[in-house]
Amino acid sequence: MTGERDPSERLNELMDVVVGIASNDFDRRATVGDGGDVLDGIAAGLNMLAEEVGLHRELESQYRERARRAEQLAAVGQLAASVAHEVNNPASYVLASLDLIGMFLEGLHSARSGGPDDLARAAEALTDARHGVERIVSIVRDLKRLSRREAPQLVALSLNEVVEQVHRFVRPQVAHRARFELSLGRIPPILGDRARLAQVVTNLVVNAAEAILDGGLATHFVRVETTAEEGAVQLRVRDNGGGIADGIRARIFEPFFTTNAHVAGTGLGLPISLAIVRDHGGALTFESEVGQGTTFTVTLPAAPTSALAPSRPPPMASPKMGRRPRVLFIDDEPLMLRAYDRIFGRDYDVGVALGARTAQSVLATDVDWELVLCDLMMPDLDGPAFSAWLTTRVPALADRLWFCTGGAFTPRIEEFVERNQHRCLSKPFGPEELARALSSCGIEARRLR
Amino acid sequence: MAPSEVVRTRTCDIWLDRIVHARFHDGAMVSLADAEENIAATARIAGRPRPVLIDLRLLRSQSAAARAYLAGPEATKVSTAVALLVASPVSRVIGNFYLGFNRPEVPTRLFGDGPEAEAWLVQFLGATDDG
Numbered sequence: 056m057t058g059e060r061d062p063s064e065r066l067n068e069l070m071d072v073v074v075g076i077a078s079n080d081f082d083r084r085a086t087v088g089d090g091g092d093v094l095d096g097i098a099a100g101l102n103m104l105a106e107e108v109g110l111h112r113e114l115e116s117q118y119r120e121r122a123r124r125a126e127q128l129a130a131v132g133q134l135a136a137s138v139a140h141e142v143n144n145p146a147s148y149v150l151a152s153l154d155l156i157g158m159f160l161e162g163l164h165s166a167r168s169g170g171p172d173d174l175a176r177a178a179e180a181l182t183d184a185r186h187g188v189e190r191i192v193s194i195v196r197d198l199k200r201l202s203r204r205e206a207p208q209l210v211a212l213s214l215n216e217v218v219e220q221v222h223r224f225v226r227p228q229v230a231h232r233a234r235f236e237l238s239l240g241r242i243p244p245i246l247g248d249r250a251r252l253a254q255v256v257t258n259l260v261v262n263a264a265e266a267i268l269d270g271g272l273a274t275h276f277v278r279v280e281t282t283a284e285e286g287a288v289q290l291r292v293r294d295n296g297g298g299i300a301d302g303i304r305a306r307i308f309e310p311f312f313t314t315n316a317h318v319a320g321t322g323l324g325l326p327i328s329l330a331i332v333r334d335h336g337g338a339l340t341f342e343s344e345v346g347q348g349t350t351f352t353v354t355l356p357a358a359p360t361s362a363l364a365p366s367r368p369p370p371m372a373s374p375k376m377g378r379r380p381r382v383l384f385i386d387d388e389p390l391m392l393r394a395y396d397r398i399f400g401r402d403y404d405v406g407v408a409l410g411a412r413t414a415q416s417v418l419a420t421d422v423d424w425e426l427v428l429c430d431l432m433m434p435d436l437d438g439p440a441f442s443a444w445l446t447t448r449v450p451a452l453a454d455r456l457w458f459c460t461g462g463a464f465t466p467r468i469e470e471f472v473e474r475n476q477h478r479c480l481s482k483p484f485g486p487e488e489l490a491r492a493l494s495s496c497g498i499e500a501r502r503l504r
Numbered sequence: 505m506a507p508s509e510v511v512r513t514r515t516c517d518i519w520l521d522r523i524v525h526a527r528f529h530d531g532a533m534v535s536l537a538d539a540e541e542n543i544a545a546t547a548r549i550a551g552r553p554r555p556v557l558i559d560l561r562l563l564r565s566q567s568a569a570a571r572a573y574l575a576g577p578e579a580t581k582v583s584t585a586v587a588l589l590v591a592s593p594v595s596r597v598i599g600n601f602y603l604g605f606n607r608p609e610v611p612t613r614l615f616g617d618g619p620e621a622e623a624w625l626v627q628f629l630g631a632t633d634d635g
Contacts, residue, residue, distance in 0.1 A: 103568065
């Protein structure tokens with residue numbers, strides 16, 4: 056019977072539940088007797104309170120994660136217009152350059168052109184076209200990084216690189232309101248998740264731009280600075296916009312709180328940025344003066360030197376005497392295989408296989424390859440399945456199998472890329488990347504130039 | 505109309521006598537599964553939504569999931585209004601938690617007196633209910 060229990064023991068039990076709730080331990084319970092006295096009522100109430108608060112905390116955690124993803128997608132959505140603008144420009148001059156080259160070749164064929172001036176212009180057009188494509192590739196690569204949804208991956212990286220990536224994307228959004236300036240110092244690497252840190256920088260820069268009214272370009276700026284501090288890296292986003300009023304400073308990290316009702320946004324940028332910075336062991340603070348502007352400061356710990364130790368390169372070996380390195384390319388796109396032969400055929404002994412099943416036939420009679428480079432997304436037998444086959448049937452080539460992808464589109468392929476990042480090339484890739492792959496297999500690669 | 509037979513679930517006795525009566529067993533600790541069983545039994549006995557008088561006086565505990573279920577749409581299929589009979593400190597706490605945290609979808613009130621609770625529920629009897 057409850058009435059036989061020592062009252063002080065029962066009170067201590069109640070206190071234990073209260074302390075548990077206060078310290079985020081929602082599993083403690085007090086004994087409820089036969090309901091005859093007030094202490095039993097309090098015990099029942101505290102037990103239910105602990106259960107309810109625990110449930111609500113769990114829901115809150117799930118909600119925060121969903122909100123973070125929603126904000127991430129919203130940020131990607133906001134950048135879509137910038138991306139379209141950025142891609143359309145180089146695409147335009149690629150097309151123009153190719154048109155010019157086409158006219159030159161047609162004129163050459165009909166003997167109407169072909170002199171040194173025409174040749175020079177065609178060569179220049181080719182250079183411009185290449186530059187345009189490289190720029191598009193760079194934009195797409197950065198966008199993939201920004202929208203990546205995998206679990207946080209901490210790698211040693213340069214915060215300056217992240218800032219430069221964001222600068223390319225966000226510049227159009229800022230440019231009509233303020234000068235977008237970078238002042239990037241010599242800073243040590245940090246351990247960070249590139250996509251999430253880019254999200255933080257994007258949020259802070261876009262917020263700064265939105266604090267400046269349209270038409271302020273001549274007199275307003277948004278400046279991103281990076282500096283090294285003792286054992287840390289600091290990133291500051293400064294603007295000379297309207298500043299943050301005293302009355303709302305305490306609320307700016309509050310979810311959904313926004314002073315820009317006319318601007319499309321979720322009001323989650325700052326709370327999510329704060330959460331990301333804290334996940335990185337850092338701090339996000341700000342200073343502001345009404346009429347003068349605002350500075351947000353992100354402080355992140357520098358990467359420990361043990362995280363930066365370079366891996367020992369494999370010992371270099373020359374290809375077999377008297378021959379060029381043999382590289383087998385596997386892809387389901389005939390045009391890709393033709394491009395590989397054209398680009399790499401001068402310096403390598405290039406083999407091509409249209410699809411993984413063809414590659415299996417090739418390898419049934421010829422396994423003498425320095426490198427096998429396999430596309431991941433193929434309809435008949437994809438990269439992971441081919442890898443499993445090769446590991447079993449041609450184990451000697453397992454360490455010489457690399458992969459290439461234009462972008463993983465299925466969870467299975469995404470997961471495979473995650474596990475094999477160290478031997479994946481992103482399309483399009485060039486001689487430098489191929490040389491790196493061969494080098495990792497211990498083969499001294501030739502360079503085209 | 506004569507009272508129906510009493511249906512005994514793991515935690516509760518339920519019968520129909522113009523309104524649905526449900527009395528929790530001494531020391532009952534109600535889980536989600538128990539709540540589902542009780543609602544199903546009530547639906548069989550009542551046949552259609554009716555006023556329900558629930559005696560919580562001997563109840564010892566009720567899980568958060570059970571309370572959420574009882575306040576949700578499944579319960580509205582069997583009840584037009586609910587009167588909770590409380591007396592002990594535990595039953596008063598459980599009753600108040602149910603009202604405050606779960607905000608049931610049908611009219612719900614706490615009572616310390618059975619006849620008063622029944623008198624309140626009578627107004628929710630339909631025209632076709634035996635009266």
